[in-house]
Amino acid sequence: MTKELILVLNCGSSSVKFSIIDPIKEVTYIDGIVETVNSVTSLIIKNFIKNKKLFKKFDKVESYKKLIILIFDILIDQYKNYLNNVIGIGHRVVHGGEYLKKSMIINSFILSKIQESSIFAPLHNPFHLLAINVALKKILKLKNFNVAVFDTAFHHTLPKESFLYAIPYHFYTDYSIRRYGAHGINHFYITKQSSIFLKKPIFKLNIISCHLGSGSSITAIVNGKSVDTSMGLTPLEGLVMGTRCGDIDPSIIFYMVKKLGISIDKVQKILTENSGVLGISSISNDFRKLEEKYNINKKAKLSIDIFCRRVSKYICGYSSLMCGRLDAIIFTGGIGENSSLIRYKIINKLSLIGCFLDIDKNLKNNKKIMFINSIKSIPILVIPANENQIIAKETYDLVKKSIL
Ligand code: ADP
Numbered sequence: 001m002t003k004e005l006i007l008v009l010n011c012g013s014s015s016v017k018f019s020i021i022d023p024i025k026e027v028t029y030i031d032g033i034v035e036t037v038n039s040v041t042s043l044i045i046k047n048f049i050k051n052k053k054l055f056k057k058f059d060k061v062e063s064y065k066k067l068i069i070l071i072f073d074i075l076i077d078q079y080k081n082y083l084n085n086v087i088g089i090g091h092r093v094v095h096g097g098e099y100l101k102k103s104m105i106i107n108s109f110i111l112s113k114i115q116e117s118s119i120f121a122p123l124h125n126p127f128h129l130l131a132i133n134v135a136l137k138k139i140l141k142l143k144n145f146n147v148a149v150f151d152t153a154f155h156h157t158l159p160k161e162s163f164l165y166a167i168p169y170h171f172y173t174d175y176s177i178r179r180y181g182a183h184g185i186n187h188f189y190i191t192k193q194s195s196i197f198l199k200k201p202i203f204k205l206n207i208i209s210c211h212l213g214s215g216s217s218i219t220a221i222v223n224g225k226s227v228d229t230s231m232g233l234t235p236l237e238g239l240v241m242g243t244r245c246g247d248i249d250p251s252i253i254f255y256m257v258k259k260l261g262i263s264i265d266k267v268q269k270i271l272t273e274n275s276g277v278l279g280i281s282s283i284s285n286d287f288r289k290l291e292e293k294y295n296i297n298k299k300a301k302l303s304i305d306i307f308c309r310r311v312s313k314y315i316c317g318y319s320s321l322m323c324g325r326l327d328a329i330i331f332t333g334g335i336g337e338n339s340s341l342i343r344y345k346i347i348n349k350l351s352l353i354g355c356f357l358d359i360d361k362n363l364k365n366n367k368k369i370m371f372i373n374s375i376k377s378i379p380i381l382v383i384p385a386n387e388n389q390i391i392a393k394e395t396y397d398l399v400k401k402s403i404l
Contacts, residue, residue, distance in 0.1 A: 001049075005029065005085045006392040006399075007075075010092045011068070011131040013123045018071060020082045023392035029082055034071060036060055041067070043074070054078070064127055068134040076138075087403075088145040089135050090395030092185060092387060093128045094235070095121035096150030098176045103153065103394040105402055106132055106146040114148065120180065120234050123272075145402070147395040154184030157225040165232075179237070181229035183211045185387040187219045190330050192390075193383050195224070197369055198327055206322045208315055211385065212342070213333030214242040214285065218311065220318035228321055230314055236272060239314065240307045242285030245275035247310075277303035287335050287342065294341065308342055312349035319353045328379040329355060331372075337384050338365060343372065347380065354378045 002022045010017040015035035021028050032045035041061040045054040056074075061067045075083050091106070097117035104110050111129065118125035128148075135146055155163075163179040164172060171177040190209040195202045202224035209219045216239040220228040230238030230246075240246045248271070256262045256270070270279075278285035280303035283293065287307075293300035319326055329350075335342055340362045347357045356377035364370060373380040 001029075001082070001085060003085050004087050004396065005082060006395045007083070007086045007089045008092070008388045008391045008395070009089060009131050009135065010387065010391075011124075011127045013127055016067060016071060016131070018075075019388050019392075020079070020086060021388060021392040023389070023396040026389055028388070030079060032071070034067060036067075041070075043070075045074070045079075047079075065130050065134060068131045069138070072134060072138040083139075086139075086142065088147055088395045088399035089139070089142055090147050090149055090391040091128055091132055091135070092151065092391055093148045094124035094151045094182060095180065096148070096152045097180070098178070100148070100150050101153055101156040103147055103149045103398060105144070105398050106136070106148050110148060145395075145399045147398050149185060149391045149394045151182050151184045152180045154188040155179075155181030155219070155226045155229050157227065158229065159227060162228045177233060179229070179232040180234075181217065181219070181226065182231040182235045183215070183217045183219075184226070184229075185390050186211055186332060186385045187217075187221070187226065187229070189386050189390045190332055190383055191221055191224055193369065194328055194330055194381065197381060197383075198379060200327060205327055206325050207328045207330055208318050208322075208326065209330045209332065210311060210315065210336055210346075211333040212239075212311065212331065212336035212339075213385070215244065216241050216311075216333065216335070218314045218318065220321045222321065222323055228318060240280075240303075240310050241276040242287075243273050243276045243278045245271045245279070277307055280306060287339060291339065291341055304342065305345070308345035309349070311346045315346070315350060316353055326353065326378055328381055330381045330383055332383050332385045334385075337367070337382055340365070343382075355380055 006021050006023050008019045008021055015033055018032045019028050020030040029049050030047055034043045039060045041058045043056045061070060093114055095117040099113050114125055114129055136143055187209045191202060194207050195205050205224045207221045209221060211217050215235055217229060217231045219226050236244050238246050253267055256267045257264055277290060281290055281299045283300055284290060290300045290304055331343055343362055347355050356374040358372055358374040362372045367384055369383050371379060371381055
């Protein structure tokens with residue numbers, strides 16, 4: 001076993017994913033997920049080296065902190081031989097705000113900056129902070145080797161004309177209200193993988209990366225750098241999502257509050273948790289369920305059609321930012337990787353920018369990188385998302401630098 005492994009922690013509000021990775025060989029040794037559904041907390045850990053799976057169920061673990069402690073206890077108890085070779089812990093952090101523009105070794109100053117950015121990611125950053133604090137205490141020998149890798153970092157190359165909102169300028173200078181984007185770790189991974197598969201150096205690569213999952217975002221990447229992205233101050237802006245509304249006229253909020261008397265907290269809940277394809281269909285936020293009903297339920301069809309139309313519009317809009325050359329369009333994320341119907345409906349509206357689908361290739365689903373374009377088209381690729389590899393490599397690089 002390699003002596004230099006990285007533990008990656010990806011803490012969402014409803015689940016915690018963790019992996020032990022060899023960042024150089026890009027091999028995952030251990031992959032785990034803990035989530036609480038109704039009154040049961042379940043844990044699954046796959047050991048790829050021994051080809052074994054651990055499955056445990058617990059009474060609902062009440063606090064998030066206890067959930068993280070549980071993970072560390074199990075790792076220490078049952079996966080000690082891997083943990084002993086871990087040289088750093090990489091934490092995915094959704095929002096780094098204006099200040100945290102690249103991955104950082106965590107210290108009390110960085111913790112305070114992550115805390116400051118919680119206002120822009122209330123469903124994510126507070127959970128990251130809890131996990132980081134447990135990690136710092138539980139594995140003392142790695143205390144100085146916890147690294148934060150930010151989903152906003154890749155988008156720090158956005159030019160002002162992309163990241164500024166057309167509101168009075170002082171809201172940016174005084175309160176840092178601007179577009180930050182999200183999913184940056186995966187958009188960066190997609191950029192690296194595209195460079196390999198298209199045989200083009202990153203600094204010459206012009207692509208549009210479509211991360212379509214329960215949260216969705218599109219990024220315009222020119223010369224390997226993010227120049228525009230659909231998520232904004234928070235991950236609520238942009239595409240229609242599972243439960244999030246994406247772009248809407250802000251006047252809807254005034255109308256709901258002033259005319260309908262809905263409290264501002266309730267409006268926030270409606271737009272983040274009860275909207276998107278769930279809100280339109282009243283059926284589900286799970287695209288698999290909506291697809292099953294696509295031909296038999298008008299609202300299921302409508303919600304998917306609205307989702308796809310918005311994606312096509314963003315892609316065509318971003319094609320205008322490509323400085324005259326679009327090298328590829330990439331689909332990634334749970335929907336982008338798996339749904340041939342949704343890819344078909346999106347790409348069907350892109351003929352004007354030279355995108356045409358190969359129907360048979362699009363129907364394949366082999367969990368691998370694949371081209372799905374026809375011969376006359378610009379390349380269209382499906383690339384499975386892999387944030388963990390980037391988090392592991394960034395953590396490894398920073399830890400090695402600080403040891404030397
Ligand atoms: P997250 O944003 O939480 O990381 P994922 O990228 O894993 O989410 O995407 C989850 C979404 O992908 C869910 O809405 C799920 O329904 C959708 N999805 C997964 N598999 C398929 C499929 N075969 N067809 C359509 N949608 C799918």
